[in-house]
Structures are given as C-alpha cells and as structure tokens.
C-alpha cells in the first residue's frame with residue numbers, strides 16, 4: 364500500500380485534487396519506488412497523470428494501520444496540499460533517515476511540508492535536536508503542535524504555517540523532505556547554497572543529477588541522504604610532504620575531477636575532502652578558511 368501512496372504523490376501533485384480516487388487495491392502495481400531513480404527530464408510532465416476511473420476510496424481506511432489526527436482534526440491521507448498532497452512518511456523511515464543524517468542534540472532539523480509533524484517530533488524526541496516544521500495547511504500545523512505537546516517535546520519543536528518556497532530555512536543543519544521530484548529540484552539551488560555539511564534527507568524522491576551520498580531502505584520505503592558539499596573548484600597550490608605542485612579542481616556537486624597535477628579526482632562530503640592520485644593513493648583533509656588541510660598536506664587557493 365505504501366508504494367501505491369508514493370504513486371499517488373506522483374499522480375496527484377496539485378491542490379486542485381480535492382478528492383482521492385484509487386484503483387481497487389488488487390493487483391497492486393509494481394513498486395513505483397523505482398520512480399526516484401528514473402532519469403529526470405527537465406520540464407517533462409510527471410508520471411501517471413492518466414485519469415483514474417475507480418470508485419472513490421478513503422485512503423485512510425486503506426491505510427488502516429496508523430491512527431491519523433486527533434479529536435480536533437483528522438486529516439485524510441491523500442488530501443490536497445498547496446504543491447503536493449499529504450501522505451505521511453512511515454515512522455520506520457523517519458527514524459532511519461534521521462539516523463542516516465546523524466542527527467544529534469546540536470542539530471536544528473527543518474521539515475519542509477511537515478504534515479502532522481512526525482519528522483520534527485522524532486528529531487526532538489529520539490535524537491534530542493531542536494526542530495521546526497513548515498506547512499501551508501494551518502490545520503496540519505495546529506495538529507503538529509498538539510502532537511508535539513503530546514510527545515512532550517513542545518519546548519524544542521516549533522511549527523509555522525507558510526510556503527516552503529518563501530520561508531527562510533537557511534539556519535537548518537538538517538533538512539527533511541517528502542515532496543515530489545520537481546519540488547526537490549526547485550529547492551535544490553537553495554539547498555546547495557546552505558552551509559557545507561548540511562544534511563538533507565528525502566523520502567522517495569531524488570534531486571535529479573545530484574546523486575545521493577547514501578540510499579536508505581526500510582521494509583516500507585526508500586529514502587536518500589545528501590550532504591551539502593563545500594565548493595572547492597579552482598586552482599590550488601599543493602604541499603604534500605616535500606612535494607609541491609599545482610592542480611585545477613573541477614566540481615560537480617560532490618564529485619571532483621582534477622587536471623594539471625598528479626591528482627586525478629576525488630569527492631567532497633560536507634567539508635571533508637578526499638583526493639585521489641592515479642596510483643590509487645588518497646589524501647583526506649578538511650576545507651578550512653585557509654584552504655585545504657590534511658595530515659601532512661595543505662593546499663592554498665591560487666585561482667577561482
């Protein structure tokens with residue numbers, strides 16, 4: 364059923380969809396979890412927009428497993444949202460993604476499109492973080508606040524009613540997403556401009572040609588982790604032991620290629636840099652204010 368819900372997210376992206384129609388449960392189509400891995404064609408329409416002619420089915424009853432909402436408000440799985448419908452992330456994947464992001468009490472976790480608040484609440488309750496959720500639906504925001512109260516984390520979790528494309532979430536150290544591929548792509552430039560080392564996790568959907576640093580699978584669903592890479596493209600003067608050489612680094616997201624010196628490539632994971640030589644040796648170090656620094660080596664920028 365989860366897979367069907369992911370298909371629904373792809374099929375029903377707009378607020379115009381006020382009522383959910385679902386093809387009868389059996390047979391369940393092959394897992395559309397493959398969708399995130401499918402190549403993105405910019406501007407192409409989302410998959411599966413075909414009219415669905417089945418009787419109206421309350422998804423919340425099909426879902427059946429989780430208790431949704433409270434006495435004051437009972438959201439329906441699949442209900443319209445501004446840019447994407449509401450479908451909750453399974454708690455098992457919430458935990459797995461926050462674990463993959465290595466959330467600690469030092470983090471500030473922001474969920475973009477926070478629904479009933481499960482990502483921020485779990486971040487505070489299970490990982491000790493401060494957390495924040497942004498959702499366009501005021502009823503969901505109020506429900507999330509009550510859920511945080513019930514979970515005993517109200518002092519560390521805040522929610523705001525707002526549009527994720529207008530809100531400022533630049534102070535987040537971890538961003539959580541369950542949106543749509545095109546919405547992830549729209550957020551991507553903002554996310555890439557965040558502080559290096561910021562972790563981003565997304566349920567089900569990818570970031571186009573920015574490959575994830577990790578893929579996280581649970582029995583119920585799949586998610587991805589990216590770590591915002593420091594930008595180190597340019598020309599560098601290296602001192603490695605007694606050796607001195609210059610090299611030019613080119614960067615595509617977290618991947619490095621190199622020319623003009625013995626280094627052939629490498630990768631950036633937040634502020635951590637790993638450079639590789641043709642013979643397979645590696646240099647590991649950190650991006651600092653003064654350049655690149657590792658044990659027994661440094662590099663100073665000499666060109667943009």
Ligand SMILES: C[S@@+](CC[C@H](N)C(=O)[O-])C[C@H]1O[C@@H](n2cnc3c(N)ncnc32)[C@H](O)[C@@H]1O
Pocket residue numbers: 372443444445446447448449450451452474475476477478479480481482497498499500503525526527528540541542566
């Ligand atoms: C698929 S649900 C994910 C909920 C939650 N993050 C989770 O994983 O359980 C997407 C949520 O985004 C909200 N949403 C849709 N468009 C939005 C927008 N432009 N700004 C803020 N929230 C939005 C919807 O109301 C819905 O609650």
